[in-house]
Amino acid sequence: MNNEQYELNCNLAQMLKGGVIMDVTTPEQAKIAEDAGACAVMALERIPADIRAAGGVSRMSDPGMIRGIQEAVTIPVMAKCRIGHIAEARILEAIEIDYIDESEVLSPADDIYHVNKRAFKVPFVCGARDLGEALRRISEGAAMIRTKGEPGTGDVVQAVRHMRKMNQEIRRVVNMAEDELYEAAKQLQVPFELLMYVHKNGKLPVVNFAAGGVATPADAALMMMLGAEGVFVGSGIFKSGDPAKRAAAIVKAVTNYQDYGMLADLSAGLGEAMVGINPSEIKIIMEERGI
Amino acid sequence: MKVALLALQGDFAEHEAVFRALGAETLQLRQKKDLEQHFDALILPGGESTVQGKLLRELEMFEPLKEMIEQGMPVLATCAGVILLARQLLDDPTVHLGTLNAVVRRNAYGRQLGSFFIRGSFAGVRDVPMSFIRAPQIEFCGSGCEVLAEHEGRITAVRQGNQLAMTFHPELCDDHRVAQYFLSEIVGMN
Numbered sequence: 323m324n325n326e327q328y329e330l331n332c333n334l335a336q337m338l339k340g341g342v343i344m345d346v347t348t349p350e351q352a353k354i355a356e357d358a359g360a361c362a363v364m365a366l367e368r369i370p371a372d373i374r375a376a377g378g379v380s381r382m383s384d385p386g387m388i389r390g391i392q393e394a395v396t397i398p399v400m401a402k403c404r405i406g407h408i409a410e411a412r413i414l415e416a417i418e419i420d421y422i423d424e425s426e427v428l429s430p431a432d433d434i435y436h437v438n439k440r441a442f443k444v445p446f447v448c449g450a451r452d453l454g455e456a457l458r459r460i461s462e463g464a465a466m467i468r469t470k471g472e473p474g475t476g477d478v479v480q481a482v483r484h485m486r487k488m489n490q491e492i493r494r495v496v497n498m499a500e501d502e503l504y505e506a507a508k509q510l511q512v513p514f515e516l517l518m519y520v521h522k523n524g525k526l527p528v529v530n531f532a533a534g535g536v537a538t539p540a541d542a543a544l545m546m547m548l549g550a551e552g553v554f555v556g557s558g559i560f561k562s563g564d565p566a567k568r569a570a571a572i573v574k575a576v577t578n579y580q581d582y583g584m585l586a587d588l589s590a591g592l593g594e595a596m597v598g599i600n601p602s603e604i605k606i607i608m609e610e611r612g613i
Numbered sequence: 614m615k616v617a618l619l620a621l622q623g624d625f626a627e628h629e630a631v632f633r634a635l636g637a638e639t640l641q642l643r644q645k646k647d648l649e650q651h652f653d654a655l656i657l658p659g660g661e662s663t664v665q666g667k668l669l670r671e672l673e674m675f676e677p678l679k680e681m682i683e684q685g686m687p688v689l690a691t692c693a694g695v696i697l698l699a700r701q702l703l704d705d706p707t708v709h710l711g712t713l714n715a716v717v718r719r720n721a722y723g724r725q726l727g728s729f730f731i732r733g734s735f736a737g738v739r740d741v742p743m744s745f746i747r748a749p750q751i752e753f754c755g756s757g758c759e760v761l762a763e764h765e766g767r768i769t770a771v772r773q774g775n776q777l778a779m780t781f782h783p784e785l786c787d788d789h790r791v792a793q794y795f796l797s798e799i800v801g802m803n
Binding site: 326329330331333334336337338339340341356357359360361362392396397398399415418419420421443444445570573574576577578581584 | 620621622623624625626627643644659660661663664667668671672692693705719720723724725726728729730744746747782785
């Protein structure tokens with residue numbers, strides 16, 4: 323991938339800002355998401371909550387199923403490959419996916435190396451828990467970052483922790499003297515040039531979304547208040563009582579996250595939210611995959 | 614001089630940074646009551662037109678904005694913004710504001726792998742950087758609509774009175790000549 327292509331890939335993420343990206347498993351769900359105002363959909367066979375419940379190895383989705391979703395909607399379609407699974411990533415590129423999520427939600431294929439995303443023409447989004455992870459993924463070629471959170475739990479606490487930590491670290495780097503950046507780059511295990519960018523600009527060089535555990539309009543608004551540029555909602559929508567209504571409410575909550583009266587209206591009468599589980603109750607901690 | 618940005622979804626912050634750099638005050642429009650404030654120009658940013666069009670209607674901003682544009686409010690529309698302005702979309706029965714006498718095809722260059730960057734001429738301004746991101750295409754523009762830029766025989770920018778619309782994203786680079794053109798030629802600022 324040349325620099326021009328990388329720029330175009332970062333640009334697509336800029337167009338998604340202020341929007342909600344929704345997990346969908348069928349063309350029908352994709353249509354519901356699009357009609358509800360999703361700015362993109364993530365096509366996958368099982369949403370994270372069901373991946374947890376099923377256990378075992380979870381892999382890239384059937385390309386035939388992803389194609390069905392691409393045909394059903396006009397908005398961008400994303401799909402997940404396993405961490406380090408170069409072949410799955412190439413398959414997704416071959417079906418002209420708009421964004422690949424090299425995701426800890428699936429079972430990692432490589433316990434050391436991530437995909438060299440610079441070798442691809444198609445853009446990648448990756449999860450991160452802190453500034454070091456984010457900048458390592460960007461140096462590998464990620465054109466967009468999201469918090470990892472803890473997927474499939476309906477519990478926003480990890481996404482909050484990751485967003486808070488990332489922004490604390492960014493503020494710390496901004497306040498450093500330039501000669502302190504070399505040591506900071508060493509400690510964070512990141513390229514100096516990327517750290518210099520953060521120091522000068524006070525933000526990541528790519529768009530940063532929140533993901534992992536968002537289940538309500540208030541959760542989505544919270545992540546925007548904490549500095550997210552948009553929100554991924556996975557299990558939270560299609561594991562709830564009234565997916566279309568909840569999805570539309572989350573979209574509006576992201577746009578108007580500072581209007582608390584509107585948030586109150588949006589949060590009313592949504593039916594049952596996904597049940598949710600606490601991180602202490604789960605066996606698989608996905609956020610620790612691929613750091 | 615105050616520039617208002619439709620801030621429902623998309624890259625309005627990038628436009629905002631450009632106009633601030635050019636010395637304008639800015640205002641974000643996120644809901645109906647934001648439209649009560651005074652502003653001199655309106656920006657329709659890039660993003661997803663399906664999302665923006667839906668929120669425009671549900672947040673009751675559609676009618677007042679349409680009326681403002683029809684009454685001469687200077688508008689700069691990029692990418693999704695062009696889709697919002699077009700009087701007709703190909704392969705899609707939806708019409709949003711419909712104030713621009715043009716027929717537009719969504720995702721005309723395919724998916725993200727079809728996105729591209731060129732340097733081209735815009736209204737006599739040469740060597741303008743142009744990023745096309747899952748871009749639409751202006752298939753046809755009718756009376757009152759002047760073509761300002763083309764790429765490989767496809768129309769990429771038009772002007773119709775107070776409306777300036779382009780399928781690429783001048784806001785994504787440090788070259789601000791397109792925004793300056795908008796301010797001087799459409800808004801009437803020096």
